[in-house]
Amino acid sequence: MRKYQAHIYVTLRPSVLDPAGTAVVSGLQHMGYDTVEQVRIGKYIELSLSAQDEDSARQQLNIICDQLLANPVIENYRFDLVEREEVSA
């Protein structure tokens, strides 16, 4: 088994309104930052897992994202995967 580190980005689909992002834009304008045009807030997940190989890790991650981390109706996701070095003493 190899060890992998995944960085997962879950974002709202472009057609879905983001009230939290709109609130941040409004808050920034009140603070004087009227140069900010748009804010969209998503999730950033760091996940470490073991798998036989990279294909198997990607397959597991797709299922994990679809079933637990993202809501496919309103969210998209993507991830980067890197193999972690085993630390030798």
Next chain:
Amino acid sequence: MRKYQAHIYVTLRPSVLDPAGTAVVSGLQHMGYDTVEQVRIGKYIELSLSAQDEDSARQQLNIICDQLLANPVIENYRFDLVEREEVSA
């Protein structure tokens, strides 16, 4: 004024417990994914802004992150910044 697109990653400091991440690990184990070792959940923010130059954009983003998007007591942040092309007709 130039237009920039920032991707901001807000993560819990390593010393801070992440109960939501622990709950995801536990949920995955119940679903049969016992290969997942650790999960840390952060925020991923896409922000578009105008600024005179890249230095000024970075300076604004540092203040915005410190004052509004991240809680510096328990969270770290980092961001990428790219200049957006103006769309010409």
